[in-house]
Amino acid sequence: xxxxxxxxxxxxxxxxxxxxxxxxxxxxxxxxxxxxxxxxxxxxxxxxxxxxxxxxxxxxxxxxxxxxxxxxxxxxxxxxxxxxxxxxxxxxxxxxxxxxxxxxxxxxxxxxxxxxxxxxxxxxxxxxxxxxxxxxxxxxxxxxxxxxxxxxxxxxxxxxxxxxxxxxxxxxxxxxxxxxxxxxxxxxxxxxxxxxxxxxxxxxxxxxxxxxxxxxxx
Amino acid sequence: xxxxxxxxxxxxxxxxxxxxxxxxxxxxxxxxxxxxxxxxxxxxxxxxxxxxxxxxxxxxxxxxxxxxxxxxxxxxxxxxxxxxxxxxxxxxxxxxxxxxxxxxxxxxxxxxxxxxxxxxxxxxxxxxxxxxxxxxxxxxxxxxxxxxxxxxxxxxxxxxxxxxxxxxxxxxxxxxxxxxxxxxxxxxxxxxxxxxxxxxxxxxxxxxxxxxxxxxxx
DNA sequence: CGGCATCCTCTTTGATACTG
DNA sequence: CAGTATCAAAGAGGATGCCG
Numbered sequence: 001x002x003x004x005x006x007x008x009x010x011x012x013x014x015x016x017x018x019x020x021x022x023x024x025x026x027x028x029x030x031x032x033x034x035x036x037x038x039x040x041x042x043x044x045x046x047x048x049x050x051x052x053x054x055x056x057x058x059x060x061x062x063x064x065x066x067x068x069x070x071x072x073x074x075x076x077x078x079x080x081x082x083x084x085x086x087x088x089x090x091x092x093x094x095x096x097x098x099x100x101x102x103x104x105x106x107x108x109x110x111x112x113x114x115x116x117x118x119x120x121x122x123x124x125x126x127x128x129x130x131x132x133x134x135x136x137x138x139x140x141x142x143x144x145x146x147x148x149x150x151x152x153x154x155x156x157x158x159x160x161x162x163x164x165x166x167x168x169x170x171x172x173x174x175x176x177x178x179x180x181x182x183x184x185x186x187x188x189x190x191x192x193x194x195x196x197x198x199x200x201x202x203x204x205x206x207x208x209x210x211x212x213x214x215x216x217x218x
Numbered sequence: 219x220x221x222x223x224x225x226x227x228x229x230x231x232x233x234x235x236x237x238x239x240x241x242x243x244x245x246x247x248x249x250x251x252x253x254x255x256x257x258x259x260x261x262x263x264x265x266x267x268x269x270x271x272x273x274x275x276x277x278x279x280x281x282x283x284x285x286x287x288x289x290x291x292x293x294x295x296x297x298x299x300x301x302x303x304x305x306x307x308x309x310x311x312x313x314x315x316x317x318x319x320x321x322x323x324x325x326x327x328x329x330x331x332x333x334x335x336x337x338x339x340x341x342x343x344x345x346x347x348x349x350x351x352x353x354x355x356x357x358x359x360x361x362x363x364x365x366x367x368x369x370x371x372x373x374x375x376x377x378x379x380x381x382x383x384x385x386x387x388x389x390x391x392x393x394x395x396x397x398x399x400x401x402x403x404x405x406x407x408x409x410x411x412x413x414x415x416x417x418x419x420x421x422x423x424x425x426x427x428x429x430x431x432x433x434x435x436x
Numbered sequence: 437c438g439g440c441a442t443c444c445t446c447t448t449t450g451a452t453a454c455t456g
Numbered sequence: 457c458a459g460t461a462t463c464a465a466a467g468a469g470g471a472t473g474c475c476g
Binding site for chain 2: 004005006007008009010011012013014015016018020023024027045046084087088090091092093094095096097098099100101102103107109110111112113116119120123181182
């Protein structure tokens with residue numbers, strides 16, 4: 001990218017990561033940890049493969065991404081963030097928190113990946129009963145379009161004042177939400193009532209009243 | 219800008235403000251408050267005027283910028299941030315803090331404006347002696363190139379644990395730093411010693427020992 | 437002068453095909 | 457798996473013109 005030519009720390013930051021797709025590549029590496037090229041492509045639906053290759057070289061040259069030839073058992077290239085790259089996390093969190101305002105709008109043909117739940121859930125919700133029992137909520141996003149890879153379940157774990165998400169299933173979830181990501185987030189964020197969410201097609205297994213423990217942050 | 223087509227709050231944020239120049243326009247409106255078109259052009263050296271007009275229309279359509287026809291005495295259009303636009307401040311602060319790492323590198327033909335001191339100074343420095351007497355440090359950036367508009371002085375005010383910057387002069391500054399913005403920031407951020415900064419061309423009036431009160435944050 | 441709109445060139449992106 | 461090659465389309469940069 002052409003430099004802005006401004007001696008300003010915001011402009012310098014954007015000189016480094018302001019290119020199209022660049023911050024989303026960093027998002028993937030932050031959320032998923034070290035990734036293969038193919039993992040990145042799966043987590044970045046819509047990116048052209050030459051552009052991904054270009055951006056990875058630029059990020060490597062800028063010292064934000066490291067390329068490692070993994071040991072024999074794996075025998076593949078792994079991309080991971082350097083310390084400077086990982087230091088972008090607060091910026092992505094701030095942008096992710098700001099962008100939550102757009103998550104309520106219809107976006108029917110958007111792609112979705114389960115690990116993207118992390119930002120909206122962890123940045124927007126907080127545990128209003130830190131002394132309550134641990135809670136596990138399983139999220140089963142339905143693929144809106146024909147994306148098979150997106151449909152992995154995720155778990156929201158609430159305990160001790162923390163709200164965490166991870167991929168996978170819960171042993172005995174207190175609540176299971178199965179439906180479009182938008183309805184799942186709508187119910188979690190309390191801009192939909194359980195009745196409305198079910199009427200719109202969300203399948204709710206368990207008692208949605210436990211969601212009252214989760215309150216939108218600030 | 220073409221949407222990323224991803225149901226992710228970071229991608230949605232970048233759909234709205236990920237275009238080239240867009241976040242820098244928001245920076246100007248955050249740092250300067252409501253601006254005329256000309257003020258924005260002055261604060262965004264390098265932008266093509268048609269692009270500024272385009273971006274302002276896009277930001278207005280996105281509900282992030284408001285256009286006001288000022289009252290008769292002013293008789294000009296003023297652009298200001300809406301509440302949603304002003305909510306980008308934490309994102310700009312996070313990016314600005316991350317970008318400080320690039321402020322130490324040579325950048326000789328970069329443009330500079332005095333109000334850009336705000337992010338590096340307020341995000342990077344903190345007052346290590348909250349109970350000490352108020353301190354005023356006047357910054358007089360020398361224009362590296364032929365930019366007249368850049369050379370307005372700024373004041374760093376340190377008191378009660380807060381570090382603030384504003385444009386203008388101090389009544390009786392405890393320290394005056396006159397030279398290139400890079401040397402000024404280098405001395406403030408303690409990656410240059412007073413002796414080195416002076417040897418490199420910074421003019422220091424007053425006792426630079428008071429700078430020890432300012433410590434780089436985290 | 438403030439606030440753009442037009443025109444033209446150059447660069448970047450996107451889509452797809454192909455390869456070691 | 458991890459890219460490179462190719463080419464059309466979109467966007468950015470720069471100069472200039474217009475209009476109240």
